[in-house]
Amino acid sequence: MANFSKSNVPRFSVDVYQNEYLPEGGREVDAIVTVTAAGGAVTSPHPYAPGRGPSAAVALMVDCSGSMDHPPAKMRNARGATAAAVGTLRDGVRFAVIGGTHVAEEVYPGGGRLAVADATTREQAKQALRRLSAGGGTAIGTWLRLADRLLSSADVAIRHGILLTDGRNEHESPEDLRAALDACAGRFTCDARGVGTDWEVKEVTGIASALLGTADIVADPAHLAADFTRMMEKAMGKEVADVSLRLWTPVGATVRFVKQVAPTVEDLTGRRTETGPRSGDYPTGSWGAESRDYHLRVEVPPARIGQEMLAARVSLVVAQPGESARNPDAQGLVRAVWTDDTAASTSINPQVAHYTGQAELAQAIQQGLDLRKAGDIDGATARLGRAVQLADASGNADTAKLLSKVVDVVDAATGTVRLKAKVTGADEMTLETRSTKTVRVKK
Template sequence: MAVFTAEVFQNEFLPAGGTDVHAIVTVTGSDVGSARTASGGVAEIIMIDTSGSMNGRNLDAAKHAAQVAVDQIVDGTWFAIIGGSHVAQRLFPYPNAPRDMVQMEPAARAEAKRAITTLLPSGGTAMSTWLALADRLFATVPHASQRHAILLTDGKNESEPRAALSAVVRQVTGHFQCDARGVGASWQVDELREISTALLGTVDLIASPEDIAADFQALVQQSMSKGVADAELRVWAPQGAQVLFVRQVSPTVEELTARRTEVNPLTGAYPTGSWGDESRDYHVAVRVASKPVGTEQLAARVQLAVGGQVLTSGLVKARWSDDDALTARLSPEVAHYTGQAELASVIQEGLAAKAAGDEATATVKLGRAVQLAQQTGNEEATSRLRRVVEIDDPDQGTVRLRRNTDRLDEMALDTASTKTTRVRR
């Protein structure tokens, strides 16, 4: 049976006149994998770029990776394979099959792997058609509450306007989750990030085609280990209070504020997608009316709910004090993740400025990123930043842009910008 717990980390003391309450809420799920959705309640789709640019090593490696992924899909899972160029094609089940998705079993696995070998490169790239087809296929198994897709491309979405892709992303949001991967250096990080962010997935760079299979294997294994199909974070705040923001801050930074749906006049729900045995951290900020010194108030109640049932809850408190020793104390968890969220933002802004030729802004932003990585102990980010800038003083954020940097190094920094380190407790 799945068990969820919630822990709240904050400094609940506010000075006289203080209004803003910040807390990090850690939600942990255990024995979640054992509660995996019953047979028939899980669906998986693999989308492979088959445009002309994939010809050669990329497509050969992608075929192998897709076959490896198929081997990881648990029997009983509904699945399909899509080949995508400027149009989308259902590769398996075969186009003349009576069903749009079939349940995994040995014969279906063998036929799917054979179908993958027939992929041929041609045409351009219009990822909206891939997502739209995946959405239609998932809709044919409405009883499958857990729906996950993988999307792989090697190039830009060049065969349609960006607005067309964005429109379809909005249409399919909330219907399924999608992890997006780009192989090589010719794809656009912001395009795949738009897809993965909206569809509660991840985006990452696969620098070498030979690495696709290991990545696909891990993604499908992770998907198959999920035991809760869809959960939501609920935040209650008292009458007159304002929820300033809700964001996931570990294992990655994900802004959830704009995704709020109303549960009741005082409670909003924020989607978190499917869960396995894992722990995630959320930063919740609430503005309440100031109260007299000595007053205590419940500022927020943070809950994880599945299917409308609340499984765990944590309380965010506010206490007004005139003791500077109490009110000046900064929660290490809040400080750490505030820095991590800013780190993600300044990396992306710095790289965008660099690409636009604005070296002054790029130097300032990436210098701030170096400083934040140093302060929060994010050694992985520091290592990636060193490949893009020369670091003179990490504590002050003094850097110089490297000349002739490898685009793969910049893409690796960009895609990893939202990955955070856990606070040391």
């Protein structure tokens, strides 16, 4: 384990869990890398004295399309939730509120500016929110681009967005939204929420995925304020942005994948940025005091019994405010050792086995729900049955509970299930939205 400490950032450590033994000719090396940020100031939702803490800017994007008035409680609760989030901003944080329809409108403070949070501006923002009304279409890419313009106007360490929508992105093409996400990726992180049941899960989760934030459903608008408050508290707890995993591999080795596997499954393989000979960075977004797990698989050249090699070096790279250069901080080593001991080479590391199952669980849920929508009852039953079996085996009680609202479980251990004849839209969307949430290995 290696540690890293610098003023105003948490201390990072890296731990590697793997079975390093391969049979003669074996090539695939799997490892779980646990990255922990600790020792920073984050010990509560409000860890800093007023006006202290890392510099930050937040843009709140509120759906104001016509559907937000059906029922009227949706718009009312969205206003209240946004006001609650504004109330959670700590003094000194720059912020703006954006009203989103088929265009993006600056609700507060306006004029292409960000406000600086204090008692006066928080109250002014809440007054401005009272004037929000529903009307118009939905073009989320325009909301994100305005958020990016506003956030980039501030010289701050942390840039964060919170986005709420209740409908499908019908007033711009998927290509327009993708272009906006590509333009904003790496510039700010964004949490996305869908309220009610008329929005598209893959759109909302895709936004959060592209911008390295969280996604969730708030089926009942009455729960929005509590959810927004929790989101903002977490945003206020972030201490360092632009953290990357740097992976170095030797000549002849190939990186097969790099995935975040806890607290959620997120494939980072395609997001690699080359940083040098046989070295690349994978973005992880902003961090507070927390721990995340990553699964990496490297294919190495085969070797003879008794040989060993360094299969990969994992470094943590933290960009410091005002510094363009990045320096590797904490690091961990992934090894390969060839042996004729069959028991050693066939043993699967418990961490690797657990997270392989969690990734399969997320995939089985997605496939099962897609097959169910397509009318393939047998295929859906098989995949959702496998999901029930994996959730049961890994102790993922939250996912098992969500699955039980979509299928009747006959035998969890064998994955024997029946599809329920009637499933509410909220239950199906909750399962799909939260399918990538994982549980950690029991110590």
